[in-house]
Amino acid sequence: MKTIQTLFVLALLLLSATTVSAQYGYGNGYGNGYGNNGYGRNGGMGMNQMNQTREQSAPKEIPIEVTVSKIMEQLKPELNLDALQEIAVSNVLTESIKTQTALLKSKSSQEELMKEFEALSENTDRKVNAFLSEEQKAKYKAFKEDNKNPKKSKKKK
Structure with missing residues (x-):
């Protein structure tokens, strides 16, 4: 008790x-x-x-690896990349995105930023194309054009 x-x-x-x-x-x-x-x-x-x-x-920054993986999810089936090409292209994209982030944080004028982004884009394309076959290069160019001018949703047929 x-x-x-x-x-x-x-x-x-x-x-x-x-x-x-x-x-x-x-x-x-x-x-x-x-x-x-x-x-x-x-x-x-x-x-x-x-x-x-x-x-x-202060928005959260999306990790570079996440961005690259989303791009690669679209690119890999579109270009029929093999494992070696996938690694090489993802490394080029990672480097490019890191440079873009550094450029955005710089105190450059809008005009200078546009020129630097254009040069970076050309440099990235040149590096990616170095790993691709002729057929893949054509598909890559078409893929980039589709991403520049996204089509409206095809609800009406």
């Missing part, structure tokens, strides 16, 4: 301690009074909202 009473008292103490802790500073017991600034939970809400807007304003 004494052990049951002891367990009951310990459980009661444990529950009351967590309730007190939860009321004092968002549940971890390390607040500055009630809430962040002593004025209850509303005092900290402004800071939380400010942090959320700051996080939303």
Whole structure:
């Protein structure tokens, strides 16, 4: 009977301690009074909202590997790439995307950026074409043209 009473008292103490802790500073017991600034939970809400807007304003960057894999998913069946070509082309695309990212972060004018992107595009195409056969080169050129001018959806037939 004494052990049951002891367990009951310990459980009661444990529950009351967590309730007190939860009321004092968002549940971890390390607040500055009630809430962040002593004025209850509303005092900290402004800071939380400010942090959320700051996080939303800076979009997450998509990893380069994800972008390259999506491109390769389209290119591989279109060009009938073998494993070696797939690796080589994906390495060229990875390098190109890294350079594009660096160019976007630079403080160049719009005109300079356009020239640099055009040169980068030509350089990337030249490197990719070095790994392709004549038939694949023609398909690659057609693939690029299709991506430049995306067709409208074919709902009406």
